[in-house]
Amino acid sequence: MKAALKDGIATFSPQGFLDGNNANAYLSIEDVEAASNLKADIILVSLKRVVFFNRNGLDIFIKLFSKIRKKNSATVGFCDYDQNKYAAIMRFYKDDINFSLFKTLEIAYLFSSSYKNQNKTILVHSDDKSQRSAIAIELHDNGHSPTIAKSLEEYNEKKSAFEYVIDSTFLGQMGQKVATRVSGNAIIYTITSFLDVEISNNFNIEYHNNSLNVGFRLFIFDAYKVISMNVHALNFFSKLSTSAAEYNATICFVGMKFDKTSASFKENMEDAGILFYNHMDDILQNKELLKELGASSAANIKNKRVLNKQNVTELPKFINAAAVTIEMMTNTKAIKESASVQNLIIYKKEGKIASSIGYYGDIDGMVILVFPSAIAKKACELLIGEDTNDIDMILDTLAELVNIVGGKIKSLLADEEISVNITLPRTYQDIDSLLEVVENRKGVQVELSFNDDKFLFFLTR
Template structure:
């Protein structure tokens, strides 16, 4: 099956009929792989337009071949020309962790590959995705290619706007940027990370829970951790010990762990008492948790700094230009201003400017550290207007948008580092509406502070251990 080259940007394979474990291995030959390698495309995709059936076995076999091309050519890989039902099937196959990109049509793929150029009078692109991070990433990618993204937050708004098709050069939905995505099983609400549990909890919870990820969330500055146990039947001594250890380890950060929705009548009383002795709180519902006075008193605070003072390692400092480039490239594009570098020093964090907001995100793997973006509220409004569809003065909305921004910067950093053979994972972002809370988190830490200015707006990039 010879690949079709679309506008010198995409190598497209278009199989027909069935795509399963019996025939998938025959769809792309060694010669065809070599043909693709000889091109200068930025994407290698498989069209499902003429596929009547596919299953996880067929997709996995194809994915193995596409991944080889991805590593050798540094291209985006994925699928296009599918139905909504097929789109949803991918997420079921991979349990929500789709390791490739999905484009509803080849025209949408060309939009993201740079194969379709923006033309005067045809610059509007409607963007919708159920996931807020995906909406933000897609909007930025569209904007970066010269279009004006019209971002909608709800399906109802999308359906209404989509009826007026002539206003948009393209309508982007049922599309997923896997090459930049960093989907995780947890969600945030303010200063709280919410984990979702289900079934009977035993010793396997230790294997399923990413402790390193959790530790890095503490490092970012999260203090509240809620375990949603509404779908948990019960737990045993091994799970109880796990939660006790988790609570003890978080104590030096001033972290609070709560279990919400657990059926206490089906849970041995001694386990509940042991967990309460370890400092874990129990609530019937999420509303009870967030309405608790202790929780509310911690909702805006920064994390207590860890007593031991770590230092940035040489491998992390060596990648500083990559991290700064990802941040500044994104910001300059979004505010349409050129940043001027003012100074770079190894120092404790020092606020630069007034009415500051900030967002941090930790990364770990081959290298590890904490990346923080700090800017005045007015610059947040300008840089995040694209993410929320309009300028806003609502501090909570701006904080959420700033978190999305730092998440996107971290995603771009991850991609750039992968090209250099450095692999990292990233945590959820943590936003700060009070610079004092950030200073508390970074208290006693020595990092690299790089100060910039966008016209009259100060901006700080801070990299710490």
């Protein structure tokens, strides 16, 4: 069984009956390998469509979870269960739960790195005081505003005032991934305790590269809780800063103390371009400084990168991936109308939405798709299942669609032994915010028509 990946969470969805005889068939070693390679923050088994399970069945999954954790430090566990299933799992494992339980997949998304699922107000309830605190801390580190309900009565009373409510959820061993949140145009990573060679496994480099590709220029490491770091961590941060410089991005450390770390480390990091501040507000409340550090705009690239020969050679594949995917989603035929090398020009901005996805590896670049709302809606109907005008839902689904385009690009390039990874997709509700990101970047602009509706494809770096 293959996992579906969305917003950093890979989910397996078995159906029917789950016991010791068939659990291995649901999740083979190959499936687990494939899920690990997706580099998800969280890997879950949904129990939504499981009508029966026993401990033997769950035990097999839990053994596989342990392998996944060892390999890529992801958070692992179950989601989508009712109160009876939750009680059964708690009864099976009592005090020996080292996996996590999320009442719904939507709740799990609150714990993953995703731009759109941040800054939510959340009410948390658990009978277990340490769980309440652990959940609240994780949520806070992921950029949310959690409130703890101290009793069930308080929880029921206050529920309606919050965007999300969390109960019947248990955080086992959480992944060691570095927590990430977005504040304005800055990305904030929370790092803790001892930083060593593991930082390269625990830091979500895909998310970071994606953030660079979609225009973020200020990255802040919240290092209040760091005790010390060794030379491997030093090298990691120095390299991160050097590669960020290509995008004219800045990396800052906040609250880092050097009483247990060699002071020479600080000098080395400063030499690599890393800036140090004592308090988060020293940056976030200083508009002048934010502007200087590049966080006043989504795009501030001084070193613009030109489209190279490799990308142009592979251009037909990129266009094909986009056209075939939209043909598949709309059941219509695409006709290529024009292609030219130019800055992105969109004559009529109204009634259009866009999305982008980056790729990097043997070659790198970014594909942008600009849709008239009608085509976007049509293309998303297959995924949504209904005609909707809910713009958030359409944008969310457009991100899934462009993810499929990215997957297709990846597989078409792999046929020619060109290895690339794709970033998380980003969507733009208005064209101006897209233009801000690709301002003055040259690329190949291709116009395609689907049943007389015009659709725009733009490839840039």
